[in-house]
Amino acid sequence: MRVLYVEDEQFLAEAVKHNLGKEGIDCDLAFDGEEGLNKAVDEIYDVVILDVMLPKLSGIDILRRMRERKMVTPVIMLSALSEVEDKVHGLEAGADDYLAKPFKTAELVARIKALLRRPAELREEKIKYLNLVYDVNEKSLNGVSLTAKEAGIICELMKMPGKIVKKDYLLNKIWGGDAFGEDNYIEVYISRLRKILRKVDSKAEISSVRGFGYKIVEA
Numbered sequence: 001m002r003v004l005y006v007e008d009e010q011f012l013a014e015a016v017k018h019n020l021g022k023e024g025i026d027c028d029l030a031f032d033g034e035e036g037l038n039k040a041v042d043e044i045y046d047v048v049i050l051d052v053m054l055p056k057l058s059g060i061d062i063l064r065r066m067r068e069r070k071m072v073t074p075v076i077m078l079s080a081l082s083e084v085e086d087k088v089h090g091l092e093a094g095a096d097d098y099l100a101k102p103f104k105t106a107e108l109v110a111r112i113k114a115l116l117r118r119p120a121e122l123r124e125e126k127i128k129y130l131n132l133v134y135d136v137n138e139k140s141l142n143g144v145s146l147t148a149k150e151a152g153i154i155c156e157l158m159k160m161p162g163k164i165v166k167k168d169y170l171l172n173k174i175w176g177g178d179a180f181g182e183d184n185y186i187e188v189y190i191s192r193l194r195k196i197l198r199k200v201d202s203k204a205e206i207s208s209v210r211g212f213g214y215k216i217v218e219a
């Protein structure tokens with residue numbers, strides 16, 4: 001489990017990182033809004049934790065930009081300021097949970113775990129990119145039914161359009177623990193998905209990034 005924590009109070013950030021580590025949660029830190037946004041967009045996290053008041057970009061700005069990019073990564077907002085108002089702003093901007101400062105690590109861990117119990121894809125019933133609509137409940141893409149693995153792959157790609165989704169990540173997430181040496185399987189599913197994209201006249205295509213993974217981009 002890997003989380004990003006964007007916090008300008010470096011001492012607090014390091015302490016939380018340390019405590020999360022003891023709970024088996026890997027924590028990347030960013031100390032200002034710009035660095036935080038870059039990491040949130042470039043890396044893949046299970047949960048992103050955002051302080052509201054940050055240099056360069058606020059936590060709410062980061063959250064808005066993530067949601068504009070259709071990223072559905074769960075976000076927990078933290079703030080010490082006039083709680084009610086911040087909470088409303090954060091939730092309006094698309095935060096999944098809110099925690100007032102000061103907080104106990106145990107409370108943060110409980111919130112992280114609660115968010116991870118409901119997978120991101122279940123909270124969004126439909127994921128859209130260009131003229132593609134993936135229906136989470138039906139596991140269908142523009143009305144075409146997908147197999148569980150096709151659905152898993154396209155869902156991961158569409159959650160982060162334009163971003164490379166690493167092969168290892170897909171293997172881990174979709175095939176689970178017994179994915180060793182099954183690289184080629186992914187190729188098979190990708191080529192099936194490409195056929196489906198052609199069939200539905202998709203304006204998006206899956207591009208391969210050699211030795212790395214795949215991304216969905218405008219065709």
Ligand code: CA
Pocket residue numbers: 007008009051052053054
């Ligand atoms: Ca702050």
